[in-house]
Amino acid sequence: MRYYIIAGEASGDLHGSNLIKELQHLDAQADFRCWGGDKMQSTGATLVKHFRDLAFMGFVEVLKNLKTIFRNLTFCKEDITAYKPDALILIDYPGFNLRIAEWAKAQGFKVIYYISPQVWAWKENRVKSIKRCVDKMLVILPFEKAFYEKWNYEVEYVGHPLVKVIDDFKSKFIVDSLGFSTQPSTLNPQLIAVLPGSRKQEILTKLPIMLEVSKSFPDHQFVVAKAPGIEDSFYTELLSPYTNVSSVVNKTYNLLSEAKAALVTSGTATLETALFNVPEVICYKGSSISYQIAKRLIKIKYICLVNLIMDKEVVKELIQDELTVENVTKELKDILYNTQKQQQLQQDYTALKHLLSQGGNASANAAKSIYNFLA
Secondary structure, three states, rough: OEEEEEEOHHHHHHHHHHHHHHHHHOOOOOOEEEOOOHHHHHHHOOEEEEHHHHOOOOHHHHHHHHHHHHHHHHHHHHHHHHHHHOOEEEOOOHHHHHHHHHHHHHOOEEEEEEOOOOOOOOOOOOHHHHHHHOOEEEEEEEEHHHHHOOOOOOEOOOOHHHHHHHHHHHHHOOOOOOEEEEEOOOOOOOOEEEEEEHHHHHHHHHHHHHHHHHOOOOEEEEEEEEEEOOOOOHHHHHHHHOOEHHHHHEEHHHHHHHOOOEEEOOOHHHHHHHHOOOOOOEEEOOHHHHHHHHHHHOOOOOOOOHHHOOOOOOOOEEEEEOOOOOHHHHHHHHHOHHHHHHHHHHHHHHHHHHHHHOOOOOHHHHHHHHHHHHO
16 A cells, blocks of 8 residues: 655654554555655655755744745645645654645545544633544554544543653663763663754754753763754764764664753653653743743643643743753753652653553554554
8 A cells, every 4th residue: 555644743753653653564555755854764754855844833933934935835845735635644753744634635635643642731712623634643642532522522542652662662772972872770870861842943042051050060071963864064063062962864763862850841752752751841942922921822731742732730840931951950950860859750751651552562562553454
């Protein structure tokens, strides 16, 4: 069968690549065309557009790039029409993918959504559109099944794909260019991971604050995980003033295996950090206009996936005006030196992993569901 997959971010590229591998086990004749990144391309899929050319974050940024977005939508529709897939598989990335889903359904294509848009956070009425144009929805967060039931829409919970990805990584013993063993039991007590995001605009907003914190921890090494799609020169000026700051690229999991604590922007990275059992501080800041709009629209108590899934504040969130050097420094000291805080975090992380593991191997589950649905 022919599969057309669209992912617009690094996390979607990761989960899309694992889905492709599982579908290849089930369908020997499978052919894949995708919007994603290097990981999906490495599976043998034909890469049409890289996610680094699609990432526009925030209301203002989207408005500035409307021409590019509409041009991409038009091109995508033409490309799908020419390819004639048996299934269109959409991975998160709702602003773009829901528009494509509406169009594809009208054209008679089978539409499958893997990793639901976060409609439970805002724009809940998007569920009406999803019910109309998505033939099958596969969700990866435990509470999403109950959310969709409120709308009388049956979805399938397949588990969270990160659980197996990280367990597989932990089971290996690798020595890398960091000079550290990545065996998770040999933690370096002086290493602080800094995960500032994958888009230039969010990195420029948050990373300078995160780096300034390093001055208060001269005995610790701060290591920045660079986004694979961004050139090294972009980071040079940002990192150069700091004597105890270094960086890695394409080694985020190696870094988290060794980290004593982490400063993390919101998104999938917060969950990855928790699954590596690393205490973390969530650092989020957007443009003032985008933040004010989001504040009025978003209905959830937390922005961090760890806190959302556990329905309580497991890790500290420093958002917008709260994201200051002083506040980050205070919270980082707390997770580094407060034994009681560390013990509670580990208990919560264990409970989190249990919740996310209930579905089993998410990528395999999703592939079986898609293949059987099409068959």
